Amino acid sequence: MSATKLKSVDVVVVGSGVVGSIMSMELASAGLSVVCLERGKQFDIDTDFKSPNVYDELKFDRHSDIFQNLARDTLTFRNNNAQTALPMREMGAFKPGEMVGGTAAHWGGNARRFLPHDFEMYSRIKERYGASFIPEDCNLQDWGVTWDDIEPYYDQFEEIFGVGGKAGNLNGEIQAGGNPHEGPRSREYPNPPTRRTHEGALFADAVTSLGYVPFQGPTAAMTQDYRNLYRVQMLECVRGGFCSSHVCAQGAKANPLSAVLPALARQPTFELRPLCNVLRVNVDSTGKKATGVTYIDPRGNEIEQPASIVVLGAYCFSNVRLLLLSGIGTPYEPLTGKGVVGRNYSYQQGGSVQVFFDDREFNPFIGGGQVNTSIDEFNGDLIDRGPLGFIGGAYMNTATSGATPIKGKRVPPGTPRWGGEWKKAVAQYYRRNMSITIHASCLSYRHNYLDLDPTYKDAYGLPLLRMTFDWNENDLRMMKYLNERCIEIGQALNGSRLGGTNKGMHFGITGYQSTHNVGGAVMGSDPSTSVVNKYLQSWDVSNLFVVGGSAFPQNPANGPTATIGMLACWAADAIKDYVRNPDSLA
Amino acid sequence: MLDHIITPKWGTEEMTLSDNPIGASYLYLLEPEVRFLEAAVEHLIPTDELGPGARDVGVVVYIDRQLAGSWGVHGRQYRGGPWLEGTPQQGYQSRFTPQEVYRIAIREINQHCRAEFDRPFAQLAGDRQLRLLEQLEKDEIALPSLPSKLFFDLLWRNTEEGYFADPLYGGNRDKVGWKLLGFPGVPSGQYRELVTSSEPYHAEPVSVLDVQTGKVPVDAEGLPKHVIIKHNSNGES
Numbered sequence: 032m033s034a035t036k037l038k039s040v041d042v043v044v045v046g047s048g049v050v051g052s053i054m055s056m057e058l059a060s061a062g063l064s065v066v067c068l069e070r071g072k073q074f075d076i077d078t079d080f081k082s083p084n085v086y087d088e089l090k091f092d093r094h095s096d097i098f099q100n101l102a103r104d105t106l107t108f109r110n111n112n113a114q115t116a117l118p119m120r121e122m123g124a125f126k127p128g129e130m131v132g133g134t135a136a137h138w139g140g141n142a143r144r145f146l147p148h149d150f151e152m153y154s155r156i157k158e159r160y161g162a163s164f165i166p167e168d169c170n171l172q173d174w175g176v177t178w179d180d181i182e183p184y185y186d187q188f189e190e191i192f193g194v195g196g197k198a199g200n201l202n203g204e205i206q207a208g209g210n211p212h213e214g215p216r217s218r219e220y221p222n223p224p225t226r227r228t229h230e231g232a233l234f235a236d237a238v239t240s241l242g243y244v245p246f247q248g249p250t251a252a253m254t255q256d257y258r259n260l261y262r263v264q265m266l267e268c269v270r271g272g273f274c275s276s277h278v279c280a281q282g283a284k285a286n287p288l289s290a291v292l293p294a295l296a297r298q299p300t301f302e303l304r305p306l307c308n309v310l311r312v313n314v315d316s317t318g319k320k321a322t323g324v325t326y327i328d329p330r331g332n333e334i335e336q337p338a339s340i341v342v343l344g345a346y347c348f349s350n351v352r353l354l355l356l357s358g359i360g361t362p363y364e365p366l367t368g369k370g371v372v373g374r375n376y377s378y379q380q381g382g383s384v385q386v387f388f389d390d391r392e393f394n395p396f397i398g399g400g401q402v403n404t405s406i407d408e409f410n411g412d413l414i415d416r417g418p419l420g421f422i423g424g425a426y427m428n429t430a431t432s433g434a435t436p437i438k439g440k441r442v443p444p445g446t447p448r449w450g451g452e453w454k455k456a457v458a459q460y461y462r463r464n465m466s467i468t469i470h471a472s473c474l475s476y477r478h479n480y481l482d483l484d485p486t487y488k489d490a491y492g493l494p495l496l497r498m499t500f501d502w503n504e505n506d507l508r509m510m511k512y513l514n515e516r517c518i519e520i521g522q523a524l525n526g527s528r529l530g531g532t533n534k535g536m537h538f539g540i541t542g543y544q545s546t547h548n549v550g551g552a553v554m555g556s557d558p559s560t561s562v563v564n565k566y567l568q569s570w571d572v573s574n575l576f577v578v579g580g581s582a583f584p585q586n587p588a589n590g591p592t593a594t595i596g597m598l599a600c601w602a603a604d605a606i607k608d609y610v611r612n613p614d615s616l617a
Numbered sequence: 618m619l620d621h622i623i624t625p626k627w628g629t630e631e632m633t634l635s636d637n638p639i640g641a642s643y644l645y646l647l648e649p650e651v652r653f654l655e656a657a658v659e660h661l662i663p664t665d666e667l668g669p670g671a672r673d674v675g676v677v678v679y680i681d682r683q684l685a686g687s688w689g690v691h692g693r694q695y696r697g698g699p700w701l702e703g704t705p706q707q708g709y710q711s712r713f714t715p716q717e718v719y720r721i722a723i724r725e726i727n728q729h730c731r732a733e734f735d736r737p738f739a740q741l742a743g744d745r746q747l748r749l750l751e752q753l754e755k756d757e758i759a760l761p762s763l764p765s766k767l768f769f770d771l772l773w774r775n776t777e778e779g780y781f782a783d784p785l786y787g788g789n790r791d792k793v794g795w796k797l798l799g800f801p802g803v804p805s806g807q808y809r810e811l812v813t814s815s816e817p818y819h820a821e822p823v824s825v826l827d828v829q830t831g832k833v834p835v836d837a838e839g840l841p842k843h844v845i846i847k848h849n850s851n852g853e854s
Contacts, residue, residue, distance in 0.1 A: 082839030083828035086803045089782040094688055105695040110706055117703045117710055120695045229815040269840070270812045271804025281838065392817040396800055397808045431812075436781035436800045448754075449661045449773055454797070458667055461798040462817070487697060539706035 034325055034333040040064040042606075043324055043338035045309050045353065047071075048133020049592060050344030050578045050599040052287035052295060053191065056261060057603035059298035063610065066302050066336060068326055071097075071130035073305040076288045080278040088435040092276040097137055098122055099129045103490040106348055108540045110501040111478065112365065118487050118495065123541040125548055126276070127346045131305050132288040134346055134546060139275035139432065140284050140401040141590040142194040142251040144185050144597070147178035147214040148411040149587035155412060156422050165422065166505045168477040170375050172584035175556040175565035178214050181601055186217055188596035190260040192285035195222035196249035210246045212407040222254045229393055230465040231404035234429040237523035243406040248428055249593075251285040252400025259285075261294035272399040272433015284400060304328075310491065312341055312357040314572055321575045327491065340606060343552075343577045344599065350581040351376075351481050351551035352496040360552075360562050360571050363480050365499075371562045372552060373481035376498065377586040379547035380425070380471035380506050382534065384517045386526035387443050388463045395439065395462060398431030409513060410588050421509040425471035425588045427517060434461070438543075441466065444530045464530075467520055469513045475585040476503050481551045501538050547591050549583035554598075566605035566616045567598060573613070578602045643678070644685035645716065651677055652739035653723045654772075660747050661776045669793050671776050679779030679788030680719075689716045711767055722768035725760040726753070785826045795822040803828060805843040806836055819846040 041063040044051045051067055059065040074080070074097075085091070099105070099122070107116035128134035148155055153171045156164060165171050188194075198219045199209025208224075224247035227235065235245035252268040259265065268283035282289045295301055306329035313322045313335065323337035343350045354360055354372045363374035405428035408414065416422055434440070441464045442456040484497040514531065521529045534544070555561030558570040567582055569575040578598055580591045609616055643651060654677045664670035683689055691714045700712040713721065727737040730749070734741055738749065752758045754773075756766040779788030781795070783802075789795065795802055802822040811818060820843035827833040833841045 082835065083803045083823075083825040083841075087783050087785070087825050089778060089786060093778065094693075096693070100693050101695045102691075102693050108707060110704070114704065115701060117701055117707045118695045118697065120709050121691075123708050226813045228812055232815075267809065269804060269806055269838070270808045271840070273804075394811065394814065394818045396804070397811055397814075397818065402812060434800075436795055436798055437778055440781075440798070449776075451663050451665055454662055454665065454667060454670075458797050461800070486699065487695075537706050539708070541706075541708040 034335040036335040036337065039323070039337035039339065040066050041338065041610075042066070042340045042342060043068065043336050044342045044344050045324065046133060046343070046345035046349065047131045047303065047305075048128065048287055048344070048346070049135045049596045051133065052291035053188075053596060053599040054342055054344050054578065054603050055301055056291050056295045056298070057600065058606060059295065059301040061607050062300065064300045065298075066304060066338070068307040068309050068324065068336070069131050069303065069305045070308045071128065071133075071305065073131045073303075074278070074288065076278070076282055076292075080280055082280045085277055085280040086271070086273050088273070088437050091137070091273070092435070092438065095122075095126070095137075095276065097128055097130045097278070099127045104495070106496040106498055107484045107487050108498045108500070110499075110537050112499060116484055116497045116499070119540050124539070124544045125546040126543070127348065127546065127548075131303065132278075132286055132292070135286045135592060136278050136288055137276050138286065138592055140251040142189070142192060142249045142401070142593045143426070143589035144214060145587045145589050145594050146212070146411040150174045150176055150178060150181070152585065152587075159412065160417055164417075166474070166503070169503070169505065170475045170477055170560070170584075171422075172375065172475070172553065172555055172560060174584055175554055175561070176601075181597055182214065182217055184597045184600040184604070185593065187260070187600040188593060190221050192251045192290055192593075192596060193222055193253050193257040193259050193265055194220055194249050194251055194285075194593070195224055195254035196220040197224040197247060199246060208246065210405070210407050211244055212410060212413055220249065222257055225250055225254055225400075225402045227404055228398060228402055228431045230429050230431055231402070233465070233524055234404045234467065234520070237520050238406050240523055241519060243408045245404050245406055248401060248403040248405040248426070248430075250401035252279070253283045253285070259290055261291060263290055263293045265289055268400045270398055270400065270402065272396055272435065274399040274401075274433060307334075308491070309353060310356065310493065312343070312353060312359060312572075312575060314357070314359065319572060321572050339574060340609070341575045342606070343575070344579060347548045347551060347580040348481070348496050350577050350579055352483070354552055354562065354577065355483050355496075356493060359569065359575065362482055365478055365480055368477060371558075371560065374560070375475035375550040375553045375584050376479050376481045376500060376548075377473045377475045377550045377583065378500065378538070379545040379586055380423075380473045380502070380510055381545060382469045382471075382510055382514055382517070383532050384467045384514070384521040385441050385464050385530040386467070386521045386524045387460050387528040387530065389527045392462050393465065395431060395434035397433070399433035401430065401432070403428040403430035409516060419512055421505050421512065423472035423474060423506060423509050423588070425469045425509075425513050427467055427469050427513075427520065429465055429467050441530065443528045465524070467517050469510070469517050470588055470590065471506070471510060471513060472588045473506055473586045474503060475550055479503075502536065507536065547580070547586060549580040549586045549591055552577045552581040553584040554582040555584060564616065567602040568605065568609070568616050576602055576606060643681045645689065646677070646681045646684065646719075649727065649737065649739075650719065650723050653727065653737070654680060656739045656746055657750060657772065658776045658779075660743075660750055661773060662780050668797055671780050674780060674790040674793045675788045676776055676779035679782065679786050680775045682787045683775060683778075684716050684719060690714045711763065713763060715771060718763065718768055718771055721762050722760060722765070725762060726758070726765070726768075729758060729760070783825045785824065785829070792822040792824055801843060803841055806838050806840040807843070820844060821846060
């Protein structure tokens, strides 16, 4: 079947999430013609996620139709090369989205920046501890950008997503009430910080007694009514929970639907095409220029959309898979270490300690939108890692995310899994516990990577992406140390009992952990270890930009979304330069 | 230890269950399966001094509705072969859908019960049923067609969902599960003023079903006004 070939446009953007929406807005408002292709359905933020229907845990968390439809497309997974990868048949450890607005439509609103250290992790670790301190099979890398390069773009993202917080470091001056360990900010957050909950106040007292500095973690759920950089209005958050997995009924959580698409829809040179599944990026006979993309439209027709510039702005997995399906870049080969596409896949480490009380009762259902009180002493490289014997770190916090009745119950260790004793324990402790979360970094390793599966296919007959991934020793050592510190905080809270989680030695794809899958098409300054340059421009195909979590060389502690949004702003500026002068980059 | 829990005592006039408009009608489950599940879920979340158990709040109706819907046939799950057993880390790899797991497992467990004890599961003494559930959970009963733990884990997951999901789905009748926890359901617009409060907030829970059927009025934001449950310093209502 020959594809229908459409009229060429300036830019075709694949995906309509954080990257796709911001990229489209920036380029369309600069006068370029932009077509955005999205595999998922379109929703109307004004009518489709209203009260009371959004307050349905079963519908949105267990049976969601805004997560990726695995019946059509999933990935396969194994812990190591000796195993046969098998398909992820049901949603478990992570939940990529499938709708206009992408995965960020149902994100939790954790809008932290990374630290300056994170972008130069290889150089700084090498300088402080020597190269031999880096685990032998760890592909630790710099990003090719520094804090001074990208700080203005974090600022831009925060003005789009209305991030609320309190600066802890304004142009190098430490500010009371903020995070003293953050990178220097050029100005204050656009919105004020969240107010501290009862749990947050107890946590703040406990960590202060241990010598740490508590602060309210930044959030993308509005802390006041806010009109953003694109002149879109968002309303103050009600703190009614139902955030992560859900689309906000109030439109109070910034996401592509609430913060960008209303403005984007008014751009005359922009066109959104939902229900369009991109199959590949097309290149010319030299292999060095992209000519556009081929996709399946809602009626099942194969369509070719020519474009002068192609932007892959989809989820980490889709960006990497489209490169592999298109034959762009050299696929990574773990045995030789050669090749780059699929190299440096990484995830997010984490754990938690629960404190159970018999003399305190909380309101765990009031909250959401990242109402949290945090510490950053264990993040980055603040504490000398030499005697500790690991690299990486974490923030810790107590968050009131809106405990829902199916998944939000916690019981003390030793409680039976079901039966009368279990019932008594959930009745006693649903409102009488608080959790301290460890949100930790995850390094990239030679044996952790993405490639195409040799056996399993998607609904279009194309190979599924294959993930080969397991936890590594460095990160497990780090988690042991962080858990011990977290237990000290738990003890300082003077509850009646402590509990904890143990994920085990091997990564498993069941049980929700984090939708922070990163890497596989990483940015950097060396084409032998990166897929894109520091402007997110393909080393191989100069008019192709691959933007998103896929560009992270390894995963810092802080949660990826603000950095993904920042990279979209940064790459959009680079593309505007590229349009003016195609030789300007690299 | 539990005297401060605000759940009224089960069996008193204020805590009898209302008529369920959905009733005990079944779309997928067969009669012996209903009997089996009514007995089994009552052990998983039993009736006690805190309130009704899973059987009486409609968990079996909930399971039936789930099996009859798209989840019951794994409508959004990857269903392509080959089907290999895999490691625990690789997750669900059975070629059976939830509909098939329930149908096959209940038949085979009842066959096991008849062979060992001359009766189907539902007609065994309570302590015998309890012991069998513990064995199923530990994979100690060898069923011909599937691991007994696969069935047990699915049953427990659905029982917990049915007890705590919105009553919209046929379980959690009269919001019994939410009253047990002290979960108020659909949030109130007052929450933003209460976020810093250290006072325990107790309200009559409001469900999606309550709002959809007009039983509870809502404000301009579409949020219900909560009816606060007063309680003294001991936490008693």
